[in-house]
Amino acid sequence: MGLRGEAAIVGIAELPPVRKPTGPARFTIEQYALLAKAALDDAGLTADAVDGLVSHGIAESDMFAPATLSEYLGIPVNYGEVVDLGGATSAGMIWRAAAAIELGLCDVVLAVVPGNYNLPVSQTRPPREFGYFGASSNKYGSPQAEFEIPYGNLGQNAPYAQIARRYAAEFGYDPRALAKIAAEQRTNACATPDAVFYGQPITIDDVLASPMVADPLHKLEIVMPCQGGAAVVIASQDAARRTKNRPVWVKGFGERVTFKTPTYAADLLRSPISAAADNAFAMAGIDRGSIDTASIYDCYTITVLMSLEDAGFCEKGKGIEFVNSRDLTFRGDFPLNTAGGQLSFGQAGMAGGMHHVCDGTRQVMGRAGDAQVRDCNTAFVSGNGGIMSEQVALVLQGD
Amino acid sequence: MDKPLPEPTPVTKPFWDGLSEHKVKIQYSPSADRYIFYPRVLAPGTLADDLEWREVSGEGTLYTFTVADRPTAPPWADALPQFLAIVELDEGPRLSSELVGAAPDALRVGMRVKPVFEDHPDEGVTLLKFTPA
Numbered sequence: 001m002g003l004r005g006e007a008a009i010v011g012i013a014e015l016p017p018v019r020k021p022t023g024p025a026r027f028t029i030e031q032y033a034l035l036a037k038a039a040l041d042d043a044g045l046t047a048d049a050v051d052g053l054v055s056h057g058i059a060e061s062d063m064f065a066p067a068t069l070s071e072y073l074g075i076p077v078n079y080g081e082v083v084d085l086g087g088a089t090s091a092g093m094i095w096r097a098a099a100a101i102e103l104g105l106c107d108v109v110l111a112v113v114p115g116n117y118n119l120p121v122s123q124t125r126p127p128r129e130f131g132y133f134g135a136s137s138n139k140y141g142s143p144q145a146e147f148e149i150p151y152g153n154l155g156q157n158a159p160y161a162q163i164a165r166r167y168a169a170e171f172g173y174d175p176r177a178l179a180k181i182a183a184e185q186r187t188n189a190c191a192t193p194d195a196v197f198y199g200q201p202i203t204i205d206d207v208l209a210s211p212m213v214a215d216p217l218h219k220l221e222i223v224m225p226c227q228g229g230a231a232v233v234i235a236s237q238d239a240a241r242r243t244k245n246r247p248v249w250v251k252g253f254g255e256r257v258t259f260k261t262p263t264y265a266a267d268l269l270r271s272p273i274s275a276a277a278d279n280a281f282a283m284a285g286i287d288r289g290s291i292d293t294a295s296i297y298d299c300y301t302i303t304v305l306m307s308l309e310d311a312g313f314c315e316k317g318k319g320i321e322f323v324n325s326r327d328l329t330f331r332g333d334f335p336l337n338t339a340g341g342q343l344s345f346g347q348a349g350m351a352g353g354m355h356h357v358c359d360g361t362r363q364v365m366g367r368a369g370d371a372q373v374r375d376c377n378t379a380f381v382s383g384n385g386g387i388m389s390e391q392v393a394l395v396l397q398g399d
Numbered sequence: 400m401d402k403p404l405p406e407p408t409p410v411t412k413p414f415w416d417g418l419s420e421h422k423v424k425i426q427y428s429p430s431a432d433r434y435i436f437y438p439r440v441l442a443p444g445t446l447a448d449d450l451e452w453r454e455v456s457g458e459g460t461l462y463t464f465t466v467a468d469r470p471t472a473p474p475w476a477d478a479l480p481q482f483l484a485i486v487e488l489d490e491g492p493r494l495s496s497e498l499v500g501a502a503p504d505a506l507r508v509g510m511r512v513k514p515v516f517e518d519h520p521d522e523g524v525t526l527l528k529f530t531p532a
Binding site: 132133138140141143145146147148149150151152153154155157158161162163165166168169212213214215261262263264268 | 402403404405406407408411437462463464465466467468469470471472473474475478481483485493494495496497507508509526528
């Protein structure tokens with residue numbers, strides 16, 4: 001069961017992440033239009049070919065996002081939806097789009113994630129209140145409002161540090177191995193002009209010398225918020241033949257959603273990507289040894305380490321050995337996050353998850369420039385939402 | 400800035416009432432033979448309608464923790480460092496909490512901890528924190 005590998009990513013648009021917004025403020029609904037146009041141009045398709053739309057929602061409207069976007073873009077769709085999986089949203093969008101195409105619902109699907117938070121400010125309405133609750137809900141009756149927030153269990157740094165601390169107790173810890181992930185991804189960013197840290201190499205010692213934010217996580221092991229945005233076009237076999245790029249077929253996927261707060265994980269150190277990756281590889285009929293590049297969601301270095309293990313690229317508990325024995329750069333024997341990952345390419349908010357889709361796609365399309373992996377045909381992509389609580393795996397392959 | 404406090408709900412009230420009496424009361428599902436946390440209307444996993452309240456010792460082990468030198472949110476800016484802990488009760492469930500009376504260097508994953516009841520009389524609520532046993 002599953003996908004037959006008959007839907008392909010045929011166009012991508014990823015804005016170069018910037019630390020501070022540049023250009024005019026744009027509503028998210030406007031960003032949807034601009035990103036959609038850029039991705040369709042990249043594919044060589046026109047708007048009238050689109051009959052599916054996957055979104056993350058729009059800041060200007062709390063409800064009815066697909067209908068509002070369909071109206072604004074002037075594109076009626078056979079399939080419109082909102083994906084709400086945090087950092088796994090983007091990877092989750094790709095398989096939903098591919099499934100809609102293989103079911104015959106759609107021919108061409110847009111998956112768009114705005115990532116510019118510089119929105120126009122109203123002269124008459126009160127400014128939008130963001131508060132400090134972030135991904136936690138402080139509404140009455142929310143488990144987070146009642147059992148997490150009063151204890152300061154907010155944000156991402158502390159829970160990821162708790163995961164790292166538990167990892168250290170169960171398997172041992174080598175701060176230099178974790179730092180090596182960040183340093184080698186930075187090497188990749190330095191071969192990627194669009195990366196926010198292009199031209200700024202770092203060493204393992206630089207990472208370890210950066211301030212401790214939440215013990216044992218250093219500042220340079222933690223993703224930095226940026227502005228940007230990304231869009232991807234997924235197409236049927238027929239439509240893919242009309243496009244400009246090498247089609248990148250969605251061969252397999254898996255998704256696993258388990259909890260919101262890691263306190264309630266059945267096992268904090270066995271993340272849901274395990275089941276998701278098993279499903280993705282089995283569906284694709286491709287083994288892990290055939291992967292030419294991996295783009296693994298990297299909000300923190302510990303996320304990468306755990307995902308390498310749980311996705312089955314090495315034995316559980318041997319991630320440190322794996323990282324220390326491999327060259328993770330685009331020239332290496334395990335090319336990982338070849339554009340720098342979110343840590344060094346930049347995390348444009350919710351669009352950060354789409355970076356990994358774009359990274360894997362660029363490599364298989366042969367468009368990664370100086371960071372191109374030779375003979376790259378097969379990519380593994382992961383998405384990670386919440387605190388390793390909802391994860392998606394994709395296996396992508398060129399002809 | 401005031402720290403946010405919990406607002407009990409009709410379903411969770413027995414837990415918070417227990418804490419006010421300096422007792423730890425959590426739910427137990429006889430059909431699953433399992434204690435659960437946080438309180439729910441049906442047992443998670445089985446959705447069995449047999450949850451009953453039981454008093455437990457509140458003792459457990461430190462499943463993991465972090466010492467945060469930067470506040471996780473503005474209300475904790477004057478309360479650093481934060482000792483953010485996940486505690487595993489001896490009966491099985493885990494909960495999020497904070498450690499009090501702890502020296503950072505003395506903390507170890509797996510160490511024994513016991514409950515500390517932090518009363519907030521003005522708001523009529525008691526928080527469940529922990530300290531090394």
